[in-house]
Amino acid sequence: MLRESYFEFMLRWYAYRRWHRPPRRVRQAEYDFHQLMKKLPADSLFIDLGANIGDVTGHVLAYGMRVIAFEPDPVARQILTKRFGNNDRVTIIPKAVGGSARAATFHQRPDVSDLRRTESSSLIQTHEHTNGKSFEVEVVDLVQFLQGLHEPIAIVKMDIEGAEAECIEAMLDASIHRSIGQILVETHERFSPDLADRIGKLPGRIAQEGIRNINLDWS
Numbered sequence: 001m002l003r004e005s006y007f008e009f010m011l012r013w014y015a016y017r018r019w020h021r022p023p024r025r026v027r028q029a030e031y032d033f034h035q036l037m038k039k040l041p042a043d044s045l046f047i048d049l050g051a052n053i054g055d056v057t058g059h060v061l062a063y064g065m066r067v068i069a070f071e072p073d074p075v076a077r078q079i080l081t082k083r084f085g086n087n088d089r090v091t092i093i094p095k096a097v098g099g100s101a102r103a104a105t106f107h108q109r110p111d112v113s114d115l116r117r118t119e120s121s122s123l124i125q126t127h128e129h130t131n132g133k134s135f136e137v138e139v140v141d142l143v144q145f146l147q148g149l150h151e152p153i154a155i156v157k158m159d160i161e162g163a164e165a166e167c168i169e170a171m172l173d174a175s176i177h178r179s180i181g182q183i184l185v186e187t188h189e190r191f192s193p194d195l196a197d198r199i200g201k202l203p204g205r206i207a208q209e210g211i212r213n214i215n216l217d218w219s
Contacts, residue, residue: 044154076118099166122161184218
């Protein structure tokens with residue numbers, strides 16, 4: 001997602017992608033992302049949770065925003081740092097995020113040397129990680145981190161391979177979502193029945209509480 005330049009994406013969108021009925025989910029999400037970015041003032045703060053190699057971060061920087069990028073996978077982070085480590089508008093944090101602060105086991109696929117496979121690295125072990133490496137990482141309490149920023153947060157983007165359930169639950173419990181412009185979440189129900197159950201309960205809670213700034217369909 002968001003691997004094309006803005007110009008390339010818009011050219012293809014207006015040439016043929018928008019006519020697909022319904023528009024493919026990922027393409028619609030990309031279009032909506034660009035429309036959202038255009039509305040935000042330059043120098044706004046964007047939190048990129050699960051930054052991977054920095055495709056989203058790169059687009060956000062093009063809109064003049066500042067980025068705090070979390071990426072616990074060392075293979076992906078090496079590329080992320082190579083691209084943006086010297087950019088004073090990007091802060092790279094080599095940690096995972098969760099609903100509590102702790103040490104946790106992080107899992108990689110065996111073919112993690114293929115950069116795109118780093119997108120599957122996760123705190124939650126699945127069959128994809130069989131024969132891959134596992135190691136301990138630091139997990140940051142997301143709510144505490146956001147509360148400690150003491151400045152407006154325009155966007156929180158969350159693509160954290162299953163940890164989104166505990167993070168959204170904690171954010172709702174603490175009402176921290178009220179101090180954030182938009183929260184864009186890619187969900188991973190397929191990882192386990194328990195995760196599917198937890199994520200399945202979130203839309204009802206969000207609707208019941210009248211929350212309008214959490215998008216669970218961003219992917």
